[in-house]
Amino acid sequence: MKRGAIILATTLALASCSSTTDPLTGQAQRNNTAIGAGVGAAVGAVAGLVIARNKSGSDKRKAILIGAGVGALTGGGIGAYQDRQEQELRQQLINSGVSVTRNGNDIILNMPSNVTFASGQDSLNPNFFQVLDSVAIILNKYPKTILDVDGHTDSVGDIGSNQALSERRAVNVARYLNSRQVDSRRLQVIGFGESRPIADNASDAGRAANRRVEVRISPITQS
Numbered sequence: 001m002k003r004g005a006i007i008l009a010t011t012l013a014l015a016s017c018s019s020t021t022d023p024l025t026g027q028a029q030r031n032n033t034a035i036g037a038g039v040g041a042a043v044g045a046v047a048g049l050v051i052a053r054n055k056s057g058s059d060k061r062k063a064i065l066i067g068a069g070v071g072a073l074t075g076g077g078i079g080a081y082q083d084r085q086e087q088e089l090r091q092q093l094i095n096s097g098v099s100v101t102r103n104g105n106d107i108i109l110n111m112p113s114n115v116t117f118a119s120g121q122d123s124l125n126p127n128f129f130q131v132l133d134s135v136a137i138i139l140n141k142y143p144k145t146i147l148d149v150d151g152h153t154d155s156v157g158d159i160g161s162n163q164a165l166s167e168r169r170a171v172n173v174a175r176y177l178n179s180r181q182v183d184s185r186r187l188q189v190i191g192f193g194e195s196r197p198i199a200d201n202a203s204d205a206g207r208a209a210n211r212r213v214e215v216r217i218s219p220i221t222q223s
Helices: 010-015 032-045 055-067 076-092 126-141 159-179 204-210
Strands: 006-008 019-021 028-030 099-103 106-112 145-152 187-191 212-219
Touching: 055 145, 076 099, 076 106, 076 126, 076 212, 126 159, 145 159, 159 187, 159 212
Parallel strands: 145 187
Antiparallel strands: 006 187, 019 028, 099 106, 106 212, 145 212
């Protein structure tokens, strides 16, 4: 399998999402067993689809959402919209272990594996559900954005295994957000394996930093 960006078909990855109703809150509750099985099937079904991430993928999602009536941001309204969303995300994610950074008009949520997943596993840590619930509430409040959910690993182990793990983890984050009513048309899931480190894999701290899922929140604008 070629190293790099592997785009998983979002509709396949999300279609098998299973949930029940929490008797205390009345809200949908994620079924971990069903989701884990669905993720494996989805990843296997599209493993041969290898596409480098490029602008055309973003443009397609934007066009679909604009055509569906979501609308686009223009001019100074782009930065102001993202400023408000960034502020709310920062407030919600204090002490959560998730960092919020800004790159131009993009907002990046860095979800390190020590708070999202058990070591070497792809099932979400149940203690992290509440954090993702808070993220989903804000994403739904600001629908004029597209969302890239990117999985990353450290360099320990086999390249192919790391690639597959990064895909499964990213899919699980995207599927959970979708289970909280985040529009699947906004989502694109990509596994990068060990190919995009942000720290030195020679140290424990560096490897820990590299094991992460990132959610990039980009504004919908007219092409």
